[in-house]
Each structure stands twice: as C-alpha cells, then as structure tokens.
Amino acid sequence: MALARRRLDAVIVGAGGAGMRCSLQLARAGLSVAVLSKVFPTRSHTVAAQGGIGASLGNMTEDQWLWHMFDTVKGSDYLGDQDAIEFMCREASSAVYELEHLGMPFDRNPDGTIYQRPFGGHSANFGEKPVPRACAVADRTGHALLHTLYQCNVAAKTQFFVEYMALDLVRDADGDCLGVVALEMETGQPVLLESKVTVLATGGAGRIFAASTNAYINTGDGLGMVARAGLPLQDMEFWQFHPTGVAGAGVLITEGVRGEGGILLNSRGERFMERYAPTLKDLAPRDFVSRSMDQEIKEGRGCGSERDHVMLKLDHLGAETIMKRLPSIREIALKFADVDPIREPIPVVPTIHYQMGGIPANLHGQVIAPADGNCEAVVGGLYAIGECSCVSVHGANRLGTNSLLDLIVFGRAAGNHIVSALGRGSAHKPLPHDAADATLSRLAQLDSRPSGERTQVVAADLRRTMQAHCGVFRTGALLAEGVRMVAELAERAAQVAINDKSRIFNTARVEAIELSNLVAAAQATIASALARTESRGAHARDDFPQRDDANWIKHTLWYSDGRALQYKPVHLQPLSVATFEPKKRTF
Amino acid sequence: MIAETPVSAPSPSVQGGVARFRVYRYDPEQDRKPRMQDFEVRLHAHDKMLLDALMRIKAELDDSLSFRRSCREGVCGSDAMNINGRNGLACVTNLRDLRQPIVLRPLPGLPVVRDLIVDMTDFFQQYHSIKPYLVNNTAPPERERLQSPKQRDELDGLYECILCACCSTSCPSFWWNPDKFVGPAGLLQAYRFLADSRDEAGAERLDNLMDPYRLFRCHSIMNCVDVCPKGLNPTSAIGKIKEMMLRREI
Numbered sequence: 111m112a113l114a115r116r117r118l119d120a121v122i123v124g125a126g127g128a129g130m131r132c133s134l135q136l137a138r139a140g141l142s143v144a145v146l147s148k149v150f151p152t153r154s155h156t157v158a159a160q161g162g163i164g165a166s167l168g169n170m171t172e173d174q175w176l177w178h179m180f181d182t183v184k185g186s187d188y189l190g191d192q193d194a195i196e197f198m199c200r201e202a203s204s205a206v207y208e209l210e211h212l213g214m215p216f217d218r219n220p221d222g223t224i225y226q227r228p229f230g231g232h233s234a235n236f237g238e239k240p241v242p243r244a245c246a247v248a249d250r251t252g253h254a255l256l257h258t259l260y261q262c263n264v265a266a267k268t269q270f271f272v273e274y275m276a277l278d279l280v281r282d283a284d285g286d287c288l289g290v291v292a293l294e295m296e297t298g299q300p301v302l303l304e305s306k307v308t309v310l311a312t313g314g315a316g317r318i319f320a321a322s323t324n325a326y327i328n329t330g331d332g333l334g335m336v337a338r339a340g341l342p343l344q345d346m347e348f349w350q351f352h353p354t355g356v357a358g359a360g361v362l363i364t365e366g367v368r369g370e371g372g373i374l375l376n377s378r379g380e381r382f383m384e385r386y387a388p389t390l391k392d393l394a395p396r397d398f399v400s401r402s403m404d405q406e407i408k409e410g411r412g413c414g415s416e417r418d419h420v421m422l423k424l425d426h427l428g429a430e431t432i433m434k435r436l437p438s439i440r441e442i443a444l445k446f447a448d449v450d451p452i453r454e455p456i457p458v459v460p461t462i463h464y465q466m467g468g469i470p471a472n473l474h475g476q477v478i479a480p481a482d483g484n485c486e487a488v489v490g491g492l493y494a495i496g497e498c499s500c501v502s503v504h505g506a507n508r509l510g511t512n513s514l515l516d517l518i519v520f521g522r523a524a525g526n527h528i529v530s531a532l533g534r535g536s537a538h539k540p541l542p543h544d545a546a547d548a549t550l551s552r553l554a555q556l557d558s559r560p561s562g563e564r565t566q567v568v569a570a571d572l573r574r575t576m577q578a579h580c581g582v583f584r585t586g587a588l589l590a591e592g593v594r595m596v597a598e599l600a601e602r603a604a605q606v607a608i609n610d611k612s613r614i615f616n617t618a619r620v621e622a623i624e625l626s627n628l629v630a631a632a633q634a635t636i637a638s639a640l641a642r643t644e645s646r647g648a649h650a651r652d653d654f655p656q657r658d659d660a661n662w663i664k665h666t667l668w669y670s671d672g673r674a675l676q677y678k679p680v681h682l683q684p685l686s687v688a689t690f691e692p693k694k695r696t697f
Numbered sequence: 698m699i700a701e702t703p704v705s706a707p708s709p710s711v712q713g714g715v716a717r718f719r720v721y722r723y724d725p726e727q728d729r730k731p732r733m734q735d736f737e738v739r740l741h742a743h744d745k746m747l748l749d750a751l752m753r754i755k756a757e758l759d760d761s762l763s764f765r766r767s768c769r770e771g772v773c774g775s776d777a778m779n780i781n782g783r784n785g786l787a788c789v790t791n792l793r794d795l796r797q798p799i800v801l802r803p804l805p806g807l808p809v810v811r812d813l814i815v816d817m818t819d820f821f822q823q824y825h826s827i828k829p830y831l832v833n834n835t836a837p838p839e840r841e842r843l844q845s846p847k848q849r850d851e852l853d854g855l856y857e858c859i860l861c862a863c864c865s866t867s868c869p870s871f872w873w874n875p876d877k878f879v880g881p882a883g884l885l886q887a888y889r890f891l892a893d894s895r896d897e898a899g900a901e902r903l904d905n906l907m908d909p910y911r912l913f914r915c916h917s918i919m920n921c922v923d924v925c926p927k928g929l930n931p932t933s934a935i936g937k938i939k940e941m942m943l944r945r946e947i
Contacts, residue, residue, distance in 0.1 A: 149765070150817070152860055153773040167840075210841040213831030213895070215852045222843030247856075253772060254856060261830035296810060325768040326752075358743055361770045442770060445789050446745070566756030610761035612726045615811045618760035 113546055114301040118142045118269075119532055121290055121305040123276040123332060125151035127159075127252070127517035128496025129311030130259040130268075132475075135525025137266035141532060144303060146274040146292055148327055148620070151260045155313055155325040156517065159252025160438065161366030162227060162244025163209075163518070164511030165202035169223040170242040175199045177234060178243065180690055182512060185231045185395045186505025187647035188663060188692040189345070191681035194473045194501045198512070198519045205518045206245050214258040217246050217435075227369040227435075231395035231509040237697070240393050242369075244511040249364050249438045255514060274301070275620055276331060278549040279308065279339045279492070282542050285481075286490030289541075290335075291549040295620060298613030300553065302546050306536055307491050307528050309475070310335070311521070314465035314497040315631035320570075320577040322462040323355050323362040332498040334627025336469050337634065337670035341479050341489065344500040345467035345666050346631070347639035347649045350508055351400040351582060355461025357419035359446040363439055363458060365510040368392040370435055372424035374403065375455065376411040382420075387697035394697040397507040397648045400460035404582050407459075414457060421455035460582065464513060465631075466504040466648065467638070469494035470667070473501060475524025480667070485678040493528065495520045502665065505680075506647020556622055562607030565622045572599050572625075572632055580636045585653045589640040596632050603629045634668040641675050642666065659692050715739050716750050717798040720762065724811050731809070735798065747795065748776055748787040763812040771926060774861030777804055778813050784863040784924040804862055806872035819875040820862045820882065827879060827887040827905065832898035848894040855889035855934060857927050858882060864921035864931055870914040877910035881921035881931030884912065888934035891941060903942055912938060 120136050122129045125147035136143040147154065166173035179199040183190055210216055210224060217225035226242040234241035247254035263270075273295040280289045280302070289304040315330025316322045333343055353374070354363040368374075373392050376382045386402040387394035394402075403420050412418050424432065424439075429452045432440055436451075443451045470478050471494045472486065481487035496517045503516055579592025603625050610618035644658035645651050667676040682689050716738055723731035738754050748769055755762045764787070765775040771789035779802040780790055792799075807815040833842075865871045865880035879887065887906060890896050906912040912935065921931040 149767055149773070149775060150821075150860070153765075153767050153775045155768065155773075157773050157859075158768050158770065207837075207839070207841050211833075211837040213833075213893070215849065215856045215893070216841070218844050218846045218849045220846060222845050224841050250772075250857060253859070257856070264825055265828075265830040325773065327767045359745070438772070445771070445791070564756065564760065566760075570756070608760055612724045612761065612811070614724060614726050615763050615814050616761075617755075617763050621760075 114299060115304060116144070116301065117304045117538060118144045119305065120144070120307045120309065120528060121146065121303045122309040122311055123290060124154070124311035124313060124496070124498070125270065126154035126311060126313055126496060127156035127255055127259060127514060128521040129309065130256070130263055131518050131521030132309055132311065132495060132525040133268045134259060134262050134266055135522055136528060137263065137268040139529040141529065142269070144269045144271050146271045146276055146290070146303070148273065148275045148295070150272050151270060152257055154256060155328055156252045156256045156514070158325060158362065159255070159514055160249045160362060160364035161229060161369065162246040162251050162511045163206060163255065163514035164229065164232065164243050164509065165206040165245055165515065166199070166243060167203055167206065167224060167226060167245065169219060170226050171234065173234065173241050173243060175202065176687065177236060177241070178202065178232070180236050181232050182503065182509055183690045184237070184695060185507055185509040187397070187507055187657065187695060188505065188659070189502065189646060189665070189680060190505030191502050192684040192689060193681045194503045196684040196687060197473050198503050198515060201519045202515055205515070205522060209255065209258065209518065212258050212262050214254050215247055217248060227366055228393055229369045229510045230365045230393045230399065231390070232511070233390065237389065240390060244366065244369060246366065248434070249366055249436045252514060275623065276312070276335065277623065279335050280541065280545045281339055282539060284490065286539060287492035288539055288545070291546045296615050298616055298619070300546065300550060304538055304541060306532055306538060307493060309493040309495060309524060309528070310469060310498055311496045312498045315628060316462055316465065318573065318576050318628050318632045318635065319349070319462040319581070320573040321355065321360050323352055323360055324462070329624035329627050330498070330631035331624065331627045332469060332494065333634070334630040337630040340669070340671065341477065342470060342667040342669050342676070343467065343634040344470040345502060345638070346634035346668055347642050347666060348466035348506050348647055349462055349635065350396055350464040350466060350648050351460035352463035353396055353399040353403055353460050354422055354458040355463070356442065356446045357414070357457040357459045360461050361442055361446045362463065363422060363442065363456060365396070367422060367424055367436060367439055370424070370431060371427050372422055374399070375421045375423050376406045377413045377417065378411060382406050382411070390697040395507055395509060398695070398697060400582070401650060403460055419457045419459040422458045423455040424451050425453055425455070464508055465497055466500070466502070466506065466508055468498050468500040471495070471499040471501050473520070473523060474527040475499070475520050476527070480676060480678070493524045495524050506649060556608065556619065557611070559605070559607040562605045563602055565606045565608065565618065565625050568599060568602045568606055569625050569628065572596070572628060575599065576632050576636065580639055582650065584639055584649070584651050586640065589636060592636045593640055596629070596636050600629045600633060630670055633670070638666045638668050638675065663692065716792060718750070718754070719798045719800045721802040722812055723809050724761070740792070745791060746788055747780065747790040747792055747799070750792060751787055763814050765814055772859060774859035777861040777863045778802065779804060784867045786861060786863070786926045789926060804866040806866045806875065817862060820865055820880070823865070823875070823879045823883040824860065824886060827883050828898070828902065829886045829890065831890065831893060831896055833895055834897060842895050844894050851892040851894070852889060854929055855885060855892060858885055858929060859927060861926065863924045863926060867920040867924045869918070870916060874910055874914060878914040879906070879911050881915070881935070884915070884938065885929060885931040885934045888938050891938065903945060906938060907942065
C-alpha cells in the first residue's frame with residue numbers, strides 16, 4: 111500500500127491549550143503548520159479545566175511573581191526546576207493579558223479588570239495568607255481558554271488534521287525527529303507527515319487509573335510514542351490526586367469551590383483541614399489536602415454508609431455566588447451526585463487528576479535526553495509541551511491553576527523558539543527508507559490477529575492494578591507486586607484482538623493502539639514509584655514516610671527497553687533570584 | 698420529531714440492572730443500508746449515564762459499535778446523538794430517565810460516517826463562516842482591556858456553547874439548507890461577538906448575515922432551545938441579532 115505523505119514546516123500532535131497556543135505562534139509567523147488531533151480541537155481535555163489560570167496580576171490584593179514562584183517551588187516539594195518555575199511565573203501576567211486580548215471572556219471586577227479568586231497553595235508574602243491569583247471565567251476557565259485559542263487559530267488559518275491519531279515518531283540515524291506516522295481515523299489510512307519540527311502536546315495518561323477525573327482520550331499517546339522511540343520519561347511516579355472528585359463518579363469539582371469559601375467536613379461535621387493546615391486550611395496544596403482527607407477516612411471519620419468519602423460544603427456561599435461563580439459545579443453535582451449544592455454538601459474523594467511527570471523538556475519546549483555524558487542533550491526537531499511534558503515546573507506536586515499557565519507559557523515559548531530556529535533557514539532532512547515500517551507492521555499485526563483478549567478487558571485490569579498497587583497508599587511490597595503484574599499486562603496488551611475489521615472510523619482499533627500507550631505510561635509510573643524510597647509531594651510511601659533530601663532531590667528517568675532507571679539533578683538555581691532552599695512544608 | 702417529544706415516564710432504576718437498546722448501525726464498507734440492532738447489557742453499580750452503558754456495550758458485547766466520546770461530563774460536546782427521538786449528550790443523560798428500549802440514532806440531518814458518528818463538516822463550516830473570533834484592531838494596552846461586569850454579563854449564555862450540534866441538527870431550517878443557513882449554534886456565536894464590548898467588527902458581522910438564508914431562515918420554532926444540553930437560548934440570540942439589524946436600518 112502506498113503511504114500518503116504530507117510535507118510541512120511543523121507538525122503539532124494535540125490540539126489542547128498547549129498545542130493550539132504553539133500553533134497560533136507558528137501560523138502567525140507564516141509557517142506551514144499542521145495540528146493533528148484525535149478529536150475536534152474544542153473537545154480536547156483542556157476544555158474540562160474549571161477554576162482558573164494563575165498569574166500575579168494583583169487585581170484583588172497585592173501580588174508578586176516572586177510569591178507565585180515561591181508557592182510553586184514549595185508546592186512542588188522542591189522537586190521542580192527553579193529556573194523553569196521562575197520563567198513560568200514571570201511570564202504568567204503577560205501570557206494572561208494576551209489571552210484577554212485574544213478575546214477570552216474573563217470574569218470582571220467592578221473596575222473592569224480580570225476577576226481573580228484564591229486557590230490551593232497560592233499565598234501572599236511567602237506563605238502568610240491566601241491570595242486571589244486564579245484568573246477565572248466562572249468555573250469554565252479551560253473551556254473559555256480552549257475555545258478562544260481555537261477561534262484565534264481559525265483566524266490565523268492554522269491547518270487542522272481533525273480525527274488523526276499520531277502513532278509513532280519518525281527519527282533518522284542521528285536521532286533527529288523528522289515527523290510522525292499517523293492514522294486518519296475516518297478512512298483508516300496511515301499517513302506520513304514529514305516536518306522540520308514535531309511538537310508533542312498530547313496531554314496526560316490519567317486513564318491508567320480506575321478512578322480518574324480525566325477524559326477517555328487521555329491515554330498518554332505522546333508518552334507511548336516517545337517510549338517506543340527509545341527516549342526516556344521523567345518523574346512518572348508523581349501523579350496528582352485532586353481532593354474533590356465526585357465520590358463514585360470521579361468527575362472533577364474545582365478547587366475554586368474552596369477558593370470561593372467552600373469547606374471540607376468529616377462525618378462529625380468538623381472542618382478538619384484546620385487541624386492539618388492552620389494557615390491555608392482548605393486551601394493547602396492538593397497533595398496535602400488529599401492526604402489529610404485520606405487520613406480522616408482511614409481513622410474512621412469518613413462519610414456515607416461505607417465511610418469512604420468526605421463532604422464539600424458550599425451552601426453557606428449563597429445561591430447567588432454559586433450561580434454566578436460556580437454554575438457548572440452545581441450542574442455536575444445535580445447530575446452526578448444527585449445533590450443541589452445550594453442546599454446540601456457534595457460527597458467527594460481524592461481522585462487521580464494530573465500527571466506531573468512526562469517527556470523531559472527544557473524551558474524552550476525542546477525534548478532532552480542524556481547523550482554523550484550530557485544529561486540534557488537536545489533531541490533534534492522534537493518538542494514537548496503541556497501535560498505530556500516535564501519541564502519540570504510542577505515537580506512532585508502541581509499547584510492548582512498552574513496547569514493552564516504551563517500550557518500557555520510553554521506553548522508560546524516553544525512557538526517562539528521554533529519560529530526563530532526555522533527562521534535561520536533549514537531544509538527537511540532525508541527520511542530513512544524504512545520510516546514507517548515498524549508502525550505499519552504493528553498495525554498490520556493488530557488487524558490480522560484472528561483471536562485474542564478484548565482490549566477493554568486488559569485495559570480494565572491495568573486500571574485496577576494501577577489503582578490498587580500505585581494509588582494513594584504505596585509500599586515497596588505493593589509496588590513490586592504491581593510491577594510484575596503490569597509486565598504481564600504488557601504482554602497481554604500486545605496480543606489483544608479486535609473484532610471490528612472495518613477501515614471506516616474504527617474506534618476499536620484506536621482503543622487497541624491507545625492501550626499500548628497506556629501500558630507504557632503505567633510501566634514508567636510504577637517502576638519509578640518502586641525505586642523512589644521516600645515520600646515527596648504526591649508520591650507517598652507508607653514504608654518511607656519522610657522526604658529524603660539527602661538522596662532524592664533528583665529527577666527520575668525511565669526507559670522502555672528495560673534498562674535501569676537513571677537520575678539527573680534538579681535545577682536548584684533560578685534564572686535571576688536566589689534559590690529557595692528545601693524546607694519542611696507546613697501550611 | 699424533537700419539538701413535541703413527550704417526557705417519557707421514568708423507568709424503574711436501571712443501575713445494576715439490564716438496559717435494552719435499539720441502535721442505528723451503518724458501516725459503509727459492509728452495509729448497503731442502515732439497520733437497527735438490539736442490545737441487552739447488564740449494568741454495573743456505577744453505570745448511571747447513557748454513555749456508561751454504551752461504553753459497556755462496546756467493551757463487552759460488540760467492539761464495532763462506533764460513537765464519539767471524551768470528557769464524559771458534558772463539556773467537550775463529543776457524544777451528541779439522537780436519544781429516544783431527542784438530541785442530547787449521552788454522558789449527561791441519566792439512564793433512569795429513559796424509556797426502554799432506548800433508541801439511539803445519529804444526529805439528524807448530517808451525513809452518517811458510521812453508526813452514531815456523523816460528518817460535521819457543514820456544521821463547522823457554518824460556525825467558521827461567522828468569523829468566530831474577536832476582532833479588535835486597536836493596539837492593546839499593556840494590561841487587560843477593561844470591561845465592566847455589566848458588559849461581561851452580556852456574554853453569559855453565549856460563550857458556554859460546546860459545539861455539540863444538538864441544536865443545529867434539531868432545526869428543520871438547518872436540515873433543508875445546511876450549506877446556506879448558519880444554524881442556531883453558529884448564530885449564537887455570531888451574537889457572542891456582536892455582544893462583546895471589546896469587538897470592533899459589529900457592522901461587518903451584521904453585513905455578513907444580511908442574506909435571505911444565513912440568518913432569516915430561523916422561524917423561531919425553538920427546537921434548539923429545547924435540546925441544548927447547556928441550557929442556552931439560540932433563538933433569543935437570533936432575535937437580538939435581528940433587532941440590531943433593524944436598529945441599524947432606522
């Protein structure tokens with residue numbers, strides 16, 4: 111079969127906030143850019159972000175980027191790279207103003223400026239008190255951001271390849287990335303997209319867990335592609351539990367609820383966060399709140415007949431505030447929890463939400479990997495931005511509102527870097543003759559396998575295994591057993607069969623390919639978690655309950671080929687200010 | 698269809714029970730014409746929404762059943778379909794509110810790609826045709842442009858659209874003229890930019906809709922309002938565009 115080919119300056123895989131912020135930069139610079147997406151761009155998971163985007167605009171009370179930086183470093187449990195964090199927090203205000211100029215319909219203050227609300231872990235004056243830093247569009251900030259970026263890309267005439275799934279990177283003997291092989295879902299045809307630069311903006315792999323706030327499409331496709339290409343994944347042991355997923359359903363309830371004044375209660379009706387975090391209380395960072403909730407549940411103060419969740423109370427905010435600032439939360443509570451939060455509390459439980467780790471990248475978005483003694487050598491032609499990347503600005507625990515910020519700041523930074531790199535003039539390198547062979551043979555094997563397990567049987571086992579062995583409670587024994595089980599699941603995943611033989615919009619085929627990516631993300635996660643014998647941020651080991659700064663201020667690198675984990679130093683030196691030295695985290 | 702859809706009597710709770718389906722099937726590679734297929738699926742304790750049941754059918758009974766889905770919480774707009782004669786999102790449609798067998802068809806009026814997946818090209822072309830982006834050629838200030846809360850309130854009920862197409866594909870005017878009539882979703886967004894105090898292209902936006910078809914094919918039958926899963930009101934927005942045009946004439 112002749113393989114369809116397209117040649118472009120840049121290919122961006124993923125049309126969420128990061129991908130579309132980057133594509134906007136490239137399209138406006140006149141480059142030929144193709145954005146590939148498994149779903150129509152406005153269906154990308156950025157759309158589900160609710161509470162806000164962090165920037166020290168200081169519209170409500172005094173604020174400074176340095177305070178934002180301090181909170182982010184402390185929030186990361188000192189695993190974040192302080193140069194990248196400084197860059198992000200300094201760029202935040204201009205990036206948010208730019209979104210406003212692009213048309214994003216931010217909520218407003220009486221003086222006409224952007225409305226900001228408090229959020230977990232964000233404080234004034236280095237931890238003194240909560241500060242309103244989350245720039246909000248009601249509780250639909252991600253929706254407003256994603257639609258605004260799509261609209262601006264329409265204006266800039268960005269080329270979208272809608273419902274194309276990227277399958278593999280194409281690299282040459284030098285290791286440079288020359289494009290991707292993708293699948294056009296509607297026709298079932300593979301296509302080779304040749305490009306001078308390839309940007310991965312594929313989002314997280316939150317679907318490796320059974321209880322997740324993530325969309326079905328969050329299968330870590332970029333992580334799978336990178337792992338198959340022999341490149342490492344970084345800090346994959348760090349997965350954020352969002353404190354407030356609707357119990358049983360997993361649907362997200364924004365931290366903005368607590369930003370607006372909502373509080374968490376245990377079965378005794380006690381506001382327990384006052385005990386754990388006397389200053390920030392319910393607005394402590396997510397790892398801290400989630401662990402406190404688990405502690406309450408573990409000690410028998412959970413709510414409901416199973417005593418397995420706590421309550422989020424917001425009725426005291428009043429119907430007017432709820433309808434104005436949190437309208438979608440009310441809708442979600444009515445639909446998924448059968449409660450009206452104007453009158454009753456919402457049952458909530460910590461739920462997998464965000465992948466702090468990912469494809470190692472520098473602050474220009476360039477993918478980096480150890481080579482020739484340099485642990486941060488640039489991989490030619492390849493960028494990674496957004497949740498799929500690890501810059502690392504989130505370290506061991508991300509602060510709320512910093513994910514949307516990450517998308518915008520590094521989407522723009524990568525865009526600028528690409529524009530200037532391609533502006534210096536470069537040609538397409540020759541493609542290796544076997545560029546697509548491995549991918550096509552993998553597809554052919556899947557299509558021709560006469561019998562085997564169903565994809566979703568294996569996927570469900572994978573999610574259950576990860577939840578049970580690599581969830582809130584992690585111990586060496588649980589993790590070691592989990593590593594063995596995931597290895598077995600990897601073998602089963604390689605042998606799944608699909609009954610659907612049609613070429614037309616074959617979603618069974620897509621799900622089987624997604625499973626291979628989920629497996630890579632799960633293997634990276636659980637192997638990295640087993641090795642890290644300390645508790646830091648979202649990674650909590652019952653058998654190693656303390657943070658171990660002497661041995662573990664370092665980033666994990668995992669490779670899919672079974673070689674031992676590698677480690678590299680954390681950047682403790684910021685760009686222009688003094689280092690924030692690791693301290694015990696109290697809130 | 699749709700406009701006069703009766704509210705079906707809630708069936709006994711189906712969570713944990715069996716749900717019965719009649720689903721539209723069509724694969725252009727295998728089928729000469731569409732057919733309806735029956736399914737019975739045993740639900741698990743947490744299967745609450747229609748999408749949960751569809752995912753279970755696909756995972757356990759028939760992996761060839763094809764539909765779009767993503768966020769499973771009513772914000773991405775992927776899983777719009779015709780459910781017991783009425784357009785809606787599978788992920789926020791509670792199974793207990795549906796009469797069985799639950800009859801599922803693709804959104805009406807658009808070409809079917811396969812099963813419940815429709816070709817949305819016409820729908821998005823109409824959306825693009827209204828220039829769905831802010832136009833402001835004045836150099837922006839260093840900080841945000843100011844907008845009063847009252848001016849910002851004008852955008853409520855407009856910007857929240859998720860482009861699911863439930864509205865436009867329940868509109869007879871859009872069925873007959875998907876290439877000429879912008880349709881309720883596109884017009885709602887046209888008004889979203891007309892109503893934005895920061896936008897400078899009001900006159901061009903109105904010119905762009907001055908046409909016997911693009912705007913004026915709306916006959917206010919309000920199917921769009923009836924089915925919108927986000928509770929938005931395109932008919933009201935269309936009325937406001939017509940008022941703006943009228944005011945401009947005098």
